[in-house]
Amino acid sequence: MPRLIRHDAEGPIKIEPQDKPIFVCACGLSKNFPFCDGAHKGCKSETPGVVSVYDAERERVIEERDD
C-alpha cells in the first residue's frame, strides 16, 4: 500500500548514545534508513515553497505540489 510521508528536514539528526556519533536520516531519502547515507544533499536542488514528490527509489523529483 503506497503512502506519502512528509519530511521537512534537509539533513540528519546527530545522536551520541556512546563515544561515536550516529547520524539518523531526517530527510526521508536515505536508502540505509534509519541511518543517513548522504542522500539529503539532493534536497539542495528542491524548489523552495513547494512539496517535492520523489520516485519510488527516492532518487529524483517526479512532481512538485503547492505547499
Ligand code: FES
Ligand atoms: S538526512 Fe536523510 S540521507 Fe542524510
